Amino acid sequence: MQWQPSYALGIDEIDQQHQKLLTHAAEIIGAIQQEQSWSDIYYLIEALRKFASFHFQFEEALMRMFGYPEHDGHARSHESFFTRLAALDRQAIHKLEINVVQMLTDWVMNHILCSDRDYGEYLKRIPGISLRTGRA
Numbered sequence: 001m002q003w004q005p006s007y008a009l010g011i012d013e014i015d016q017q018h019q020k021l022l023t024h025a026a027e028i029i030g031a032i033q034q035e036q037s038w039s040d041i042y043y044l045i046e047a048l049r050k051f052a053s054f055h056f057q058f059e060e061a062l063m064r065m066f067g068y069p070e071h072d073g074h075a076r077s078h079e080s081f082f083t084r085l086a087a088l089d090r091q092a093i094h095k096l097e098i099n100v101v102q103m104l105t106d107w108v109m110n111h112i113l114c115s116d117r118d119y120g121e122y123l124k125r126i127p128g129i130s131l132r133t134g135r136a
């Protein structure tokens with residue numbers, strides 16, 4: 001999954017975190033393709049889990065800080081990511097299939113393009129917000 005400029009919300013910090021999230025997922029797919037050991041793959045799944053956890057907490061903190069009305073539903077959506085990730089854990093010890101990782105990546109992309117875009121637009125409408133928005 002290649003990052004495209006059209007995926008950007010226009011908030012630099014968040015866009016960088018999203019690129020990193022997709023890179024973590026792509027590394028798992030790359031490791032499967034290279035037939036790396038399950039322990040190496042598990043390590044990459046852990047790296048994705050840690051980064052996703054950081055990223056979701058970062059987003060939820062921003063939403064709380066600026067009173068985003070859909071915070072609770074968005075946080076539940078983040079929780080569902082970890083349920084999906086648990087399926088990867090279970091498979092990794094046997095044989096992790098690329099399509100399972102791809103499904104998780106598709107979920108992330110869909111979340112970025114729909115749910116995250118929505119709070120991004122909300123944040124960018126707040127007067128005087130200090131986040132860099134990528135605008136000149």
Ligand SMILES: [Fe+2]
Pocket residue numbers: 018055059112116
């Ligand atoms: Fe996000």
Ligand SMILES: [Fe+2]
Pocket residue numbers: 056059074078111115116
């Ligand atoms: Fe999100």
